[in-house]
Structures are given as structure tokens and as C-alpha cells.
Amino acid sequence: MDTLDPDEQAFWQLYNELNPPSSSMENLSREESPSTDACSLCGPSTMEVDMGPSFQPGISFLSLPENAKIKILEYAGLLRPCLIDISSECVRRNPNIQPLCNRSSMRETQGSWTAFVDRGCTHPRLPTALFQTSRAVRDEIGSMFFGLNRFSAMLYRKADFCQFRDATLWGMEHLKYLHIDLGPCDRRFLKLYGGVHRTIMKIWVAFCDLAAVRMPSLTYFSLKCRVKDLEVAHKLMCAMDHFPSLAQCAIHLNQYQENDIRAVVKRSCWRLTNNLGDRPPFGFLRLPKEVQLLILEQLLINRPDPYIMASECPKGLVTLQDRRRQRPTIYPLTCCGTCSPLRAMCFCYARQTAFSTTCSCFTSPTPYFLVSRGFYEDARRVFFSKNNFAFTDEDPELIMRLLHYIPTSSFMQIRHLTFKFPLTFRSPARTAHRVEDAALLSWSVLRRFIREHFDIPRLSLTIIDLGTKNYGNGATQSRNKYLRKLLKAFADLRGLRDFRVYLADERSYERDAERAVLGFACHGRSKPSHMPFIGQKHLNT
Template identity: 25%
Template sequence: MQTSILRYITSDRQHLTALNSSSFLLRLPYDIRKKIYEFAGLYNGELIKLNYRSSPIELYCCEEYEDDGNCDCDFDPSSLPSQLLDVCRTISKEVEHLFYSQNHFNICSVYPGGLFGLLSFTPRALNSLSSLSIHLNICRCFITSTTSKPSYCPYHRREWSEKLCQSAAVHHRSKTIAEWEKLCRHLASYITPRQLKLWIVCNGGNIETAKQIVGSMNHLPVLGACGISINLESCLKLQDLARDAVLKLTGQSSDALDAPFRFLDLPREIQLNVLKYTDLTTPYDIAWCPDTEGEAPSVVHSGSIQWNQRTNMYWRKCCGKCSPVGTMCICSTRYNGYSTTCTCWVMPSSLFLVSRRQREDAIKIFYSQNHFLILPSGKLLQYDQPAEILRFFTRFVARGMKYLRFVTWLLPDMYYPISGTRWDWEWERAVDICAQEGSLQLLSFAIDLSHHARRRRAFGARYHGPIPIAQLEENEWNTGLLLVESMARYKSWKNVYVHLSWPWHNPHNPNDPYSCPEEAQELRERHEEVLEEQVMGPGRIECGKYERRHAWNGYICNYEDPCEQCEDED
């Protein structure tokens, strides 16, 4: 039996015993030494801040704040195994290289020390550097009132008169830009091409300042990855500025080609196949919400929707890959920025603007290849606005109605439709549009009334609504009947699916009429089948009802909160 790892290294044990510890460590294979350094804490994914520590204050963990990508945790340099630097010169160089190449460094221009911590890096350290984020906070001294009241500057933390405030802003801006230009020249001299991943966040200033910041980076060699965020008011020019700079810095920019690729000269069948592999298609449902609607509605894929189960509200979340963990988010969907590592889906609007023929082709691919999810409004039904289902068909899908293939409608939690009301008429109008302008024989329509099921999973035993459960169950059933009665006027639907919340087995209720969740689920599925047969007729074959619901749509099913078909609610 092997009793010592020394037998794997060499058979001369007496010689090994006589060697000092540094020589023994160097005799180990590099991969083993690298693992030893890792287990010693040389690099473990921590964010290393290069600014000096400010006066002692109570520290908070970022987990106590919302998950917005900003971390307030302080890095403790005492956790680094600095003793490794004192073993010998060879190990010191090896450790230094791994330290700078395997960790992510962060620095902020307005924190103690400013940018000096990075300027003090040795050429060898910069040559090994692989991941860096820089926050450039430009002074935003401004007058908060039309009166002569003093202005408060959040960076200088004091109140000044208007004249002093403007003077301080000019001085701070000039000083920051000068330091930034000096830092860019310092980095350009020593960093390794195509190795450094660099993220820049510029807060404050104006468009001219942003152009100066971006222009100073022209001296840098080609980067391995890059992200730039300019957190000013929303502006397409700023976003284009950030995008062009990032692509140029990563060697991806292409000037006007002498002989551009003539895509429109390809056969139309090939053009359509090429478009299928663009961002016109996505494996997730494309979510549409009336609260964000405009002339060009903002749409997202359902994989980027974050649900708050307790409030039944939702918001858009970033992919989390646009910048390193612990640093500020650099996402083109939320800020005036662009990152080569961001994987967030963005509506490919440019593909609809090339020509009339390509616009028609893009519309065909977009509406025929994707599944669409109609999200409920976070507001109560407004009398000056039609229901979201009607707005979806009359505005968002108006030009592509004949190509539409898959729709899921999450009904709002705020109200139930009542027969004979304006809402009832709008629903019938939406059904008529599907029948008259769409292709019912190719359209699969899912009605999702399961918002109460999501609320149950969030609250558990404490779940109780403002309305008695028996009444909620009756209201939901009547809503389902009202919806399918309107759809039953047309018999050529490809598929109609209904998802209900009730009945439900509550193990915490001693008076619950259902003995087990399987019994309640079986009855619920039977109720859903009855509603579906009102439209599709008896003996329909259920095909694909839960396929997309469980495959990749996080709005109903995910690892942290699996739905009822994944595991029992108990």
C-alpha cells in the first residue's frame, strides 16, 4: 500500500529530506503547484479592489441588497497567501504571475487613492493582468433649484454656491480625464494583446466627456474582451459610441467593405434559411408586456424574466455575463453600453429596415419561428386602454398575424372578465382577429390561469387570498368557460390549451376535500380537458401542452421553484 506521495515523485527519499521546502515544491509538476496555490487562496474568484480602505465603517454583504450586480462587500487583503512571495525568487515570480492573471481587479476614480493603485502596477504585473474593471465617476455638480440655493455635490459631499459648484465640476472633470489618459498610455505600454478583459463604467459628465473617455482608449492593443457603459440619459448615439469602441478594441470592427456581401442577391430560400440562424429566432418564448409598449414595443425573451412570486410581479434581469460578478452591470438592454460577453437577447430591429422584401421575410421568420408570451399588466385595467390581449393582436402582431404559430396568454391577477362587459367584447374581438387575419389551422393558443398556483408556491401554508378559495375556484372556472365559449365559434384551431390553478390539495387545511395532491391534480386536469374539448371537440389528443412549459420557460418552471408537473406542491 502506498504510504506517501513522495513515492510518486522520486525514489530518493533521503535526498528529498535534505532538500529545503522551496526546492521540493519546485520539483512538483506545474499543474500540482498551481492547485496548491489555488487551495492556499491565491485566486478564488474574489473581487480585488485596488483603492485604499476608507475610514472604518460597518460593512454589509451584497446579499442584503437587491441583486443588481453591485457588491458592497470589502475584500480582505489579509486572506491572500502573501507568504508564498517570500519562499524564493522563482516561486515568487510564479505566484505573482498567477495572482495577476487569475484574479479580477477593480478600481474607482473617486474612491480613496483614485487610479493610483493601478498606475503603480509594475510592467510585469500589467503583462500578466487578464481581468480589470474601472469606474470613472465624473463630478456631476449641478444646481438643484432655479433659486440661489446652494447645490449639493454627491462626490464632494458638500453644498456650494452655483459659481463654485460649476468651477468644481470643470476642475474634477479635467483632472479625471487627465488621469485616465495617463492610465491608458500606461496600460498600452505593457498589457499583453488579446489577453486583458477590460470593463469600463463612466458615470456622469456629458456626451463630449464620453467621447474623450472613449477616444483615450485608442492607444490600447487588441483586448480579449471589453465592455463599456456610459450611464447618462438614454441616447442611441451614446450606445452606438460604446458599441463601436468595444468592437474596435476587440478587433471586431470592420470599416466599409470595398465589396460588401450581397445578401439580397441570394435565392430567397437561402435568405430565409440564413435569417433563421439570426437573432430573429430564440429558444425562449418572446415576452410582450403592455406596460412597455410604444410605437416599437420592447420585447424580451422569457428566460430573462425575473418573477417575484410573493407580489406576482416581474422585471427584466440581465444574463449576468456582461461583466464580472461583483461589478456593475454593463448591459445594452438597460444602459448606454455594450459588452462582448453579454448574451442578452435584443430585438434585431435592423433586419426589418433593410428593404421591403427583407422586412417581409424577417416578419415571416420572426412570427412563425417563435413562441409569444403575453404578460399581464402590472396595473389595473385602464378604461382608456383596451385589454392587453387585444393590444397584442392589433398593434404588436398586426403585420405578422398570418404567420403567427404559438401564443401563450397569462391572464392578469387583478380582475376576472365578466360576461357582457367591455372586456368580454374585446376578447371576442381578439378571437375574431385570429380567425379572420391569422391561420387558425396552424395556431396553437394557450390560456394560462395559473397565477394563483404561483402565489401558493410562494406563500406555502400562509397562502390566503382576499377572496375565499371556493369563490376564487368558481370565478376561475367561469372565466375559463367564458374564454373557450368565444373560441368555440371557430372550430379550426390547431391546438387550444388551458392551465388552471384549482382544485388544489392543501395539506395544512384539515377541512380540505382532497386527500392527496394527486387527487386534486387529476381533477384539475379533468377540468382543463373539459374546457379544451369545448373548442377542440371530444377525443382530442393532447400534444405538446407541457413541452415548452417545462423545457426552457423560466416564467413558470425553474430549478428554485418547480411547477406542479415537476414535483408535488407538498
């Protein structure tokens, strides 16, 4: 037999290490009849002789290093990145083995904007037959199975709790990631009533007792339950008093904001993660100034705004709008993508009665402004000079009301300002010119305000119009005429550092509008690689 090349030697070495010949079969082969065949198991083959001392039979799965075991279990389908629903895993129907699941990130899917594009998990059923190989194999891979996978369970009735307990009791001490969906099966709000409500409360108390005794490794936990009564929320949170210490915790109780209940949820999450109570102060002011500014940039800039779609939200974009109004389906929000370590659902605070210790959504910088005078100056300079502030409404009077409470000293530090005109629905036969004239007059007042309160030579202004949507062409033509008048009037802001325009319905007029403000400075410059609220495919058209 010819000598094998190094690649073939490496392959057969790995093959024989992962598939060692059984010693009993070797003995049986020797007793029956020795063979001179090269593929015989009774003695070394020519291939094994050529491979020399590198071939060492007898290496089993249990003797492999841990990272190799994890890789094998991933290929086998026993470890997966997707959430494993204990309640429905037994009825999964997907015979095709697909080691990679083509699911989008939470930032793209866990929000009313784009929830419809999320695909279901395409992994096949868990190969639980591997646990029946032997007691040693079960004990070895059981800790990896429960410690590395992410589990969820629906506790809608007593049978669900019994199923969860019986399925995980043998490895519950290794359970690390868990999401619980609690509540009546008919999706009603949980109350302090009898019947199914009392049963759900008993199930929850029993689960909390089980977690306190049998889940010492539980580190990442999230809970969903429909609650709108403060007393019910108190009772749910009190049952978690003896929970194990967590690293990350998230709780969701209502799809609408209830500030009283959210305060209870927030306190419970901080208590479960050992972040409640007196802690030694952090010596922030003793750090070098450069390090202080880097920390402030992480706190005040690199935060996704939940009011902007994920595909349109670059870092450092902050929308100025009324954030206190309720957000029904017609005003959806976007998930930050970090609020749930289990990728179970969205726990962002801005859209519902929920709290997560890992939510990274944009929040008001007011608490940082109130620390001290020196801290206020540094935080204000970072917040206003590094962020791009955007108005998402076309009404200049509403914009003026939002600007009314910001001091002029803060306006002077703003470097990027964006006006986004939302997609409009116009009737083709619109003849009310008085409305447009009033709007142009209000815009002139707003431009004068910008000249008087902003640092014009350092200000970059962007105007984005998403166009019209109708079944005729009359509305688009009327809209374009109005926008031409409006953009020509921006010539009184000459001296801007930069001026960019995007017109969805009239891309050819963009250069003329920019030239009216910047003059010859806009000649020869390239198109921007990215603009807020505009996808890359639309920008290049």
C-alpha cells in the same frame, strides 16, 4: 515492511513529489548520526525501496506542468473564479477556507428581479505570502495570478489610483481581466467642473496612459461611470484612443437610456475591439442553405428576452410589448448573463445607457429583414415559426394595437402564441360587471382577429393566469367566475393544434377549459413538462 498497494504507492509518490526533502537537511542528517529508522531522511526507507524507481526526489513546484501548477494555486486560494476587488481585498474577513464559492450565475442575479438573492463572495483573503517564497516562485506564479484572475478597482480618488498602480505594477504586463468603477465617491454624475470632477478626469487620463504602456495583455475590459452629459462621454472615450486592442469590451454610463450617449459608447467599444471600419464582407449567401438557416436560428431564436425573469424564460420566448418605455425599478429587466466576461455587473443595452460587445439579449429582427428580399423571407420564416410569442398584458385592446403593424403573411407563420395574465390585486367587493362585460366583448374581437389572420390548424395557444393576491377570498371567487366565462368563449377557436391552460387559483378547471376547445383530443394526454412564465414547482402542484 509489507509491500504497499498501488493506491498507497501513487499517494506517497505524489506526496514526495510535492514535498521533496531538502538537500541541506539530508546532508545535515548524514553528518550528525546515521539512523536505521525507517522514517529517517539520511537514506531510503523500506517504503521507498518497495516503491522502486518510481520515487524520484528533488521534483519541485517549478518543475511541475502548468496545469498542475494551476490546480495547486486554485487549492491554495490564489486563483479564484470570483472578481477580486483590489480596493477592498485587504479588509476581507473570511477565515474559513472554502474552495468553492456558492454564487449564482449573472443571469440569475444581475437584475432588479432577483438581485437580492445574490450572496457575497465567500473566498478567504488571497494568500499573498506565497509571493515571498522566492524570486523564482514569484515570477512563475505572478503571470498566472494576473493572467487568470479577474480584477476590479474603484477609482474614486487619487489615493485609489495610486493603490491600484502600486499593487499591480510588478505584474501589470500580465493583467488580462479588469473592471474599473470610476467617479466621485459620493456617486454623483461626472461633469466638466473643477474640484473632484477635474481630479477624476486626470485619474482617468493617467489610467489610460498606464494601460497603453504597461498593459499589453489586457483583453477583457469593462468600465462603469455615472455620466449624463454627451460632452463628458466624448471626453472619456477619447482618452481611450491608445488603449490596447481588446477581445471584449463593455461600458456603462447611466441607469436610464440616453440614446445619444449610447451611440458614442457603442462606437468606442467597436473601435477598441477592432470591429470598426471597413472589413471584408462575409459570404453568407454562398453557404449551403442548411448552414444559413442554422445561423439565422442562433441570431433570431436563442436570445434571452430581458423583459422576462430568468427562471421563467425558456429559449425562443419573445414578449410583444412596448419596449421603448423607460424601465424603472417597478418594471425591472433581467441580465442575459453574457454581457460581462468579468461578472462585474450588468451591461445589457435594453435597461440602461450601456453597451457590451458580448451581450446576447433579444433585439429587433428588423435589420435582418432589410438586407434583401431573399434574406427577408428566410429570416421572417425562422423568426415567426420558431419563436413563442407572448403577451404580458391582459387588456385585449392593447394586444390589438401591438398586432396592428404585423402583416397577415407573418401571422400565418406563427406556431406558438401565449397570453399571460399578470398577478392582479383585487378588492373583495367588486360589483362593476360592466367592466368585465366590456372586456369579454374586446376578447371576442381579438379571437375573431386570430381566426382570420392565423393558421389555426398549426397554431398552439397557451393561456396562463397568475391569480390574485389579496387578504380575502371574495376577489379570488369573482376573478375565477370571470375567467370561466372568458375560457368558455375560446370554444370558437376549435381546430387549434394545441390548447393549454394554467390557472393559479383554480387548477381543477384547467381540464374543462381545454376540453371546451380541443374536445376529446385532450383526453389521456400528459401534463406539459414546462410552460412559459411558470416554474417547475408551480406546474407540478
